[in-house]
Amino acid sequence: MPPRRTRPTLKDLATRLGISESAASFALNNRPGVSEGTRRRVLALAKELQWAPHHAARNLAGITSMTVGFVLTRDVQEFGMESFYLRLLTGAQTVLSDRGYGLLFQMTRSVEDELAVLRRWSEERRVEGVIISDLRRGDPRPAFLTELGLPAVLAGGPDPKKLLPCVMVDDAEAMRLIVDHLRGTGHRRLAYVSGPGDLLHVHRRTAAFKLAAADSLASPGVVGTDYSDEQGVSATRRLIEGPERPDAVVFDNEVLAVAGVRSLRGAGLSVPADVSVVSCEDSAICMALQPSLTAVQRDPTVFGEAVARKLLRLVHDEPEPAVESQQPTIVIRESTRQR
Amino acid sequence: MPPRRTRPTLKDLATRLGISESAASFALNNRPGVSEGTRRRVLALAKELQWAPHHAARNLAGITSMTVGFVLTRDVQEFGMESFYLRLLTGAQTVLSDRGYGLLFQMTRSVEDELAVLRRWSEERRVEGVIISDLRRGDPRPAFLTELGLPAVLAGGPDPKKLLPCVMVDDAEAMRLIVDHLRGTGHRRLAYVSGPGDLLHVHRRTAAFKLAAADSLASPGVVGTDYSDEQGVSATRRLIEGPERPDAVVFDNEVLAVAGVRSLRGAGLSVPADVSVVSCEDSAICMALQPSLTAVQRDPTVFGEAVARKLLRLVHDEPEPAVESQQPTIVIRESTRQR
DNA sequence: TGCTTACGCTAAAGCGCATTAGCTACCCCG
DNA sequence: CGGGGTAGCTAATGCGCTTTAGCGTAAGCA
Numbered sequence: 001m002p003p004r005r006t007r008p009t010l011k012d013l014a015t016r017l018g019i020s021e022s023a024a025s026f027a028l029n030n031r032p033g034v035s036e037g038t039r040r041r042v043l044a045l046a047k048e049l050q051w052a053p054h055h056a057a058r059n060l061a062g063i064t065s066m067t068v069g070f071v072l073t074r075d076v077q078e079f080g081m082e083s084f085y086l087r088l089l090t091g092a093q094t095v096l097s098d099r100g101y102g103l104l105f106q107m108t109r110s111v112e113d114e115l116a117v118l119r120r121w122s123e124e125r126r127v128e129g130v131i132i133s134d135l136r137r138g139d140p141r142p143a144f145l146t147e148l149g150l151p152a153v154l155a156g157g158p159d160p161k162k163l164l165p166c167v168m169v170d171d172a173e174a175m176r177l178i179v180d181h182l183r184g185t186g187h188r189r190l191a192y193v194s195g196p197g198d199l200l201h202v203h204r205r206t207a208a209f210k211l212a213a214a215d216s217l218a219s220p221g222v223v224g225t226d227y228s229d230e231q232g233v234s235a236t237r238r239l240i241e242g243p244e245r246p247d248a249v250v251f252d253n254e255v256l257a258v259a260g261v262r263s264l265r266g267a268g269l270s271v272p273a274d275v276s277v278v279s280c281e282d283s284a285i286c287m288a289l290q291p292s293l294t295a296v297q298r299d300p301t302v303f304g305e306a307v308a309r310k311l312l313r314l315v316h317d318e319p320e321p322a323v324e325s326q327q328p329t330i331v332i333r334e335s336t337r338q339r
Numbered sequence: 340m341p342p343r344r345t346r347p348t349l350k351d352l353a354t355r356l357g358i359s360e361s362a363a364s365f366a367l368n369n370r371p372g373v374s375e376g377t378r379r380r381v382l383a384l385a386k387e388l389q390w391a392p393h394h395a396a397r398n399l400a401g402i403t404s405m406t407v408g409f410v411l412t413r414d415v416q417e418f419g420m421e422s423f424y425l426r427l428l429t430g431a432q433t434v435l436s437d438r439g440y441g442l443l444f445q446m447t448r449s450v451e452d453e454l455a456v457l458r459r460w461s462e463e464r465r466v467e468g469v470i471i472s473d474l475r476r477g478d479p480r481p482a483f484l485t486e487l488g489l490p491a492v493l494a495g496g497p498d499p500k501k502l503l504p505c506v507m508v509d510d511a512e513a514m515r516l517i518v519d520h521l522r523g524t525g526h527r528r529l530a531y532v533s534g535p536g537d538l539l540h541v542h543r544r545t546a547a548f549k550l551a552a553a554d555s556l557a558s559p560g561v562v563g564t565d566y567s568d569e570q571g572v573s574a575t576r577r578l579i580e581g582p583e584r585p586d587a588v589v590f591d592n593e594v595l596a597v598a599g600v601r602s603l604r605g606a607g608l609s610v611p612a613d614v615s616v617v618s619c620e621d622s623a624i625c626m627a628l629q630p631s632l633t634a635v636q637r638d639p640t641v642f643g644e645a646v647a648r649k650l651l652r653l654v655h656d657e658p659e660p661a662v663e664s665q666q667p668t669i670v671i672r673e674s675t676r677q678r
Numbered sequence: 679t680g681c682t683t684a685c686g687c688t689a690a691a692g693c694g695c696a697t698t699a700g701c702t703a704c705c706c707c708g
Numbered sequence: 709c710g711g712g713g714t715a716g717c718t719a720a721t722g723c724g725c726t727t728t729a730g731c732g733t734a735a736g737c738a
Contacts, residue, residue: 004461004487004488004489005487005488007464009724010725010726011724011725016560019687019688020689021688021689021690021726022688022723022727023688025725025726025727026686029726031726032686033685033686033687034686034687035685035686035687051462052463052465053724054724055395055463056395056398056400056404056723056724057399057693057724057725057726058726059394059395059398059693060393060395060692060724060725060726061692061725061726061727062692062726063726065395068557083422083425085425086422086424090413090446093444093445093446093719097445097456102445103442103443103444103445104406104443105428105444106436106441107428107432107436107445108436117436119389122343123346123389124391124393124394125346125395126394126441148343148344150343162664177615228629229623255623258624258627260629261626262627262629265629284568284594285597285624285627287568288568288601289628291599292603310727337453338389339720343703348693348694349694350694358718359717360694361696361698361717361718361719361720362716362717364696364697365696365717370696370697371716372715372716373716373717374716374717377717392694392695393693393695395695396694396695396696396723397694397695397696399693399722399723399724400694400695400723401695401697402695459728681736681737681738682726682735682736682738683735683736683737684733684734685732685733685734685735686732686733686734687730687732688730688731688732689728689729689734690727690729690730691726691729692725692726693724693725693726695722695723696721696722698719698721699723699724700719700720701716701717701718701723702715702717702719703715703717704713704714704716705712706711706713706714707710707712708709708711708712
């Protein structure tokens, strides 16, 4: 590999044109202070020499770092969520790169590590703002970010203390859609296999489910899991072995749903003949499975775009609502059937 | 949100301690030139004031940007590959952040866009090196990166012109494992549903498959797809409607495999009773499906780690082999059965 | 003609750090 | 007791850019 080419600097451009650096800078940044002729000559030479502003120099001279960060803490093996996050990332990425922003991405193992990363990014002035997700009960991040004064947007759910703005999905509405569909198709004993209870959105969904399905809960009505395949299987077994077997089971995401279907079949039950199944998260697997799974859709890509836009508005001090909500829809497939 | 705190600078530290900036710098960078006492005092104050070096300033003063880039062009809707990429990213991320490197991530829509991003990153001196993947036939990127002099590692397959170093999976070995397993279990008419033919790894796998299964190919033996669910279904149908129905079908990834299973069933065939199925890519879905899918494993996380390590060695001018290979293994599950 | 304005440009400062050269004690050794 | 060496520090320079202040010239106006 050849040595990295020594890039031309602003001074190179200026001396070659016999003008000052400032004039060149004005021309390149579309500022007043140079004649149209000089401006054109500068731009032409810049293009010819493939000049581009040194990112760090620009940053140091007061321009922003044109970078936002995204930290993701994966303390559970949430294999099922992978697709969601990459699509979220994709959406955010699109908006950011359109506006010339870069995305610094980091995964951490614990919330403490995540705090350390956020602090470092902020103090090194490496990012203008950050995206965080998966708020937990008693999560230290909102207060921490507020203290740092680092613009941040919460992807996925409102901050109970209202310290951070967020883009959320209307979980209550999602649950209502599901329960309405199930009740409307004659189901009377509903159950819910949820995620880890310390995740706030799990908590919200659980509450919404209990409320919406109040008069038609199976027993037990809700069983928690850590989002793993194993617990998806065992939670489902607990449901069907309970005193009142459900005629429909709602799963918090597609991993749990897939595990649940397997568990139901293992117990000799047919989907949807004996038990209907709904997933709170849609993905390719829900469509591909047999039977295909009825699921709540919430396009993570669009979600990511909204998050990025919100963050950029925040970074640029543009006024905006604290909470933004995305309406979910339900896709009826084969796994739910009229009773 | 409170205004962002004005961070302390090196000068702040120095004046508060009554020493020069240089002394403080020496102390903080663990360089000779200061006494142990002063060093300790500097470090203590830095900690107290939560000082951290300004990233851009450091970068400008000659230290590297401590950042590597990863561009991903997704011109097909490769939903199935999502899990692979996020795990690759995870692996790379781990190694990089352990060494203090940040990861700049960008997705682009076309190879042209990707080239533009690479050029910009290089000229702005924003990254020290990059990771690229999915090499295609006649791909302009290796030559382009060589010309830029930007260190780069190819994730996924050797560069035919040997311009770039790479970390690859031994595709030929993977195919041999699969074919050996199938032949060893009595299958005699093998077929392969591959990905887009302009992807080099698809090309390599196809060749390896044809070679390994030379004396037991169904007809048609290989059908290409764009990795979409739809084409997975139709390709499979073409196989079973062909003159010589396969008794085992190999799919290039799990999305195709899932689609294939559906297609086989739709045609009244049972898996594995009538037709065995193998996926060249393992993931949660392969385990969760019924029947679970026999698949080739190649741990994308470990793969990502190897890629990142290789890139860092390259960036630091450490000697290293041009091509690094990872051995795949095969996991036998329910979708293949003795004939 | 003399005044103000506007234009097109230059010079210089500064962003926060790393690094090099230089300077002053002090110690060791002959 | 003097010279060389070294530890511990400071001053100054530069990285590549943006920005402010200032300067000369030409145009506009009375």
